[in-house]
Amino acid sequence: xxxxxxxxxxxxxxxxxxxxxxxxxxxxxxxxxxxxxxxxxxxxxxxxxxxxxxxxxxxxxxxxxxxxxxxxxxxxxxxxxxxxxxxxxxxxxxxxxxxxxxxxxxxxxxxxxxxxxxxxxxxxxxxxxxxxxxxxxxxxxxxxxxxxxxxxxxxxxxxxxxxxxxxxxxxxxxxxxxxxxxxxxxxxxxxxxxxxxxxxxxxxxxxxxxxxxxxxxxxxxxxxxxxxxxxxxxxxxxxxxxxxxxxxxxxxxxxxxxxxxxxxxxxxxxxxxxxxxxxxxxxxxxxxxxxxxxxxxxxxxxxxxxxxxxxxxxxxxxxxxxxxxxxxxxxxxxxxxxxxxxxxxxxxxxxxxxxxxxxxxxxxxxxxxxxxxxxxxxxxxxxxxxxxxxxxxxxxxxxxxxxxxxxxxxxxxxxxxxxxxxxxxxxxxxxxxxxxxxxxxxxxxxxxxxxxxxxxxxxxxxxxxxxxxxxxxxxxxxxxxxxxxxxxxxxxxxxxxxxxxxxxxxxxxxxxxxxxxxxxxxxxxxxxxxxxxxxxxxxxxxxxxxxxxxxxxxxxxxxxxxxxxxxxxxxxxxxxxxxxxxxxxxxxxxxxxxxxxxxxxxxxxxxxxxxxxxxxxxxxxxxxxxxxxxxxxxxxxxxxxxxxxxxx
Numbered sequence: 001x002x003x004x005x006x007x008x009x010x011x012x013x014x015x016x017x018x019x020x021x022x023x024x025x026x027x028x029x030x031x032x033x034x035x036x037x038x039x040x041x042x043x044x045x046x047x048x049x050x051x052x053x054x055x056x057x058x059x060x061x062x063x064x065x066x067x068x069x070x071x072x073x074x075x076x077x078x079x080x081x082x083x084x085x086x087x088x089x090x091x092x093x094x095x096x097x098x099x100x101x102x103x104x105x106x107x108x109x110x111x112x113x114x115x116x117x118x119x120x121x122x123x124x125x126x127x128x129x130x131x132x133x134x135x136x137x138x139x140x141x142x143x144x145x146x147x148x149x150x151x152x153x154x155x156x157x158x159x160x161x162x163x164x165x166x167x168x169x170x171x172x173x174x175x176x177x178x179x180x181x182x183x184x185x186x187x188x189x190x191x192x193x194x195x196x197x198x199x200x201x202x203x204x205x206x207x208x209x210x211x212x213x214x215x216x217x218x219x220x221x222x223x224x225x226x227x228x229x230x231x232x233x234x235x236x237x238x239x240x241x242x243x244x245x246x247x248x249x250x251x252x253x254x255x256x257x258x259x260x261x262x263x264x265x266x267x268x269x270x271x272x273x274x275x276x277x278x279x280x281x282x283x284x285x286x287x288x289x290x291x292x293x294x295x296x297x298x299x300x301x302x303x304x305x306x307x308x309x310x311x312x313x314x315x316x317x318x319x320x321x322x323x324x325x326x327x328x329x330x331x332x333x334x335x336x337x338x339x340x341x342x343x344x345x346x347x348x349x350x351x352x353x354x355x356x357x358x359x360x361x362x363x364x365x366x367x368x369x370x371x372x373x374x375x376x377x378x379x380x381x382x383x384x385x386x387x388x389x390x391x392x393x394x395x396x397x398x399x400x401x402x403x404x405x406x407x408x409x410x411x412x413x414x415x416x417x418x419x420x421x422x423x424x425x426x427x428x429x430x431x432x433x434x435x436x437x438x439x440x441x442x443x444x445x446x447x448x449x450x451x452x453x454x455x456x457x458x459x460x461x462x463x464x465x466x467x468x469x470x471x472x473x474x475x476x477x478x479x480x481x482x483x484x485x486x487x488x489x490x491x492x493x494x495x496x497x498x499x500x501x502x503x504x505x506x507x508x509x510x511x512x513x514x515x516x517x518x519x520x521x522x523x524x525x526x527x528x529x530x531x532x533x534x535x536x537x538x539x540x541x542x543x544x545x546x547x548x549x550x551x552x553x554x555x556x557x558x559x560x561x562x563x564x565x566x567x568x569x570x571x572x573x574x575x576x577x578x579x580x581x582x583x584x585x586x587x588x589x590x591x592x593x594x595x596x597x598x599x600x601x602x603x604x605x606x607x608x609x610x611x612x613x614x615x616x617x618x619x620x621x622x623x624x625x626x627x628x629x630x631x632x633x634x635x636x637x638x639x640x641x642x643x644x645x646x647x648x
């Protein structure tokens with residue numbers, strides 16, 4: 001079976017295009033895979049085909065990337081509007097990064113007055129490979145009524161509900177056709193010496209060799225050919241399918257691409273796993289594309305045995321896509337030999353999470369189950385991260401956006417019967433002191449028998465930002481025996497956990513200067529208590545100040561939107577650091593800024609709005625800065641109220 005995937009933004013008409021392609025000669029068979037992915041099987045000219053329909057939501061781009069693992073070729077379906085080219089930018093970037101040969105289909109051309117050359121020029125701004133027009137439209141009174149193939153120079157007139165009919169090239173389109181064809185031949189001549197010589201000698205190149213050059217350029221992933229049509233009216237669909245039939249690379253090319261990461265022989269690969277779905281009563285289903293004619297249930301695969309197949313009978317043919325149950329040792333995103341799973345290619349890595357939430361089960365009895373289920377899903381779900389919230393220990397889920405998070409919650413409830421509630425994460429505020437102070441604390445307790453006694457004198461002062469906690473001692477004469485000094489340090493560290501403002505304390509230097517001990521009543525516990533209480537007293541007297549966390553954030557967005565990011569950062573109380581061209585993709589910028597952690601909750605929606613949904617960001621903690629004013633006072637007051645409520 002030969003296989004292609006269809007990528008593109010929402011509302012580009014991807015599903016309609018697949019339905020039309022699949023219905024050209026046969027009755028298609030559609031299988032819902034999950035998370036917006038679907039597989040349509042059909043036949044064309046006696047060959048078996050599979051088309052993977054990819055979701056158009058940008059939050060599901062990680063699933064579209066997984067589909068590229070199993071595809072011989074990608075069809076990037078786009079809207080017929082130069083202004084909408086940016087919406088296709090993430091899909092062009094993903095296809096190029098994967099090394100998957102791609103065709104471009106400008107859909108719904110009947111709905112626009114835009115010139116095709118302008119649409120392609122706008123798309124070229126986001127593509128590293130040359131986009132070469134293979135057709136130009138025929139317009140009658142401003143309406144597209146057909147198309148001209150630039151290789152064969154044959155014109156076709158669209159007929160509603162019927163196959164297109166062959167016509168002479170209209171005089172009104174002849175000049176544009178010659179201009180576009182010259183541009184295409186010039187582009188192709190850079191790839192072939194024979195064609196270059198033909199053009200230099202002003203000879204008309206033969207059509208057959210031209211198609212061969214186009215096929216080779218596509219297979220070598222040098223050129224992205226562009227076609228046009230309207231899937232809703234079945235216009236241009238047959239031409240696209242014929243291009244797929246003649247120019248789609250063989251299955252061995254996919255094996256070669258996948259084998260590069262681990263430098264293994266391509267023929268050793270038996271299958272690639274591109275998606276895992278968890279279903280109630282069935283468990284985990286692993287969706288695979290086979291490379292091996294001997295692959296069958298029970299066959300060795302990645303060090304285990306392939307489980308039984310769902311809704312499949314007969315042998316597995318090379319190139320076929322199947323769903324295997326009871327194959328939990330298989331993880332999506334990997335190609336497999338008999339004995340191992342290859343390293344996932346680097347281009348498969350999803351964007352960092354755009355939203356993070358702490359999860360809590362609605363029923364306490366589901367605490368352990370929730371952690372177990374999230375661990376399973378994180379192994380198979382690209383774009384999903386699982387961590388623990390400091391303090392509460394609650395699981396924290398990082399998702400690609402609100403839609404991705406909602407889908408996860410639905411999956412937890414409907415498949416695993418775990419209902420959860422979500423809440424934003426607490427900001428990791430800290431506090432520190434602003435001046436050095438001396439403190440003296442004596443711990444004495446007598447309750448019958450051995451008592452407790454420890455006396456410490458301390459100097460507590462601030463450190464430079466980011467230096468953490470330091471402890472020294474300058475005790476002389478054994479006033480505090482050396483074996484008790486580590487206990488004093490432990491007590492001082494205990495005091496750092498909750499400062500006078502209610503937050504962990506950082507950037508503090510504690511020096512033990514003197515003290516007293518008792519030969520009978522002193523102990524490690526007594527000196528630890530004395531250290532904690534003494535430092536606590538000093539912190540309260542040292543004019544504590546609130547610190548807010550600042551993150552360094554990098555926005556990845558099309559260059560056209562870089563100008564909109566500066567005011568966005570300012571509105572989020574951030575600082576712009578600058579931007580640069582993104583070396584990983586044409587037409588993209590990497591925009592750097594500093595933002596308070598409290599603004600991260602707003603970044604995702606603001607960035608989506610500023611970039612029509614296609615931008616994404618990553619961030620990391622950078623430093624703490626002192627925080628004053630009414631907002632700081634409000635945060636401290638809220639923390640005190642929380643503690644009072646917890647203790648009450």
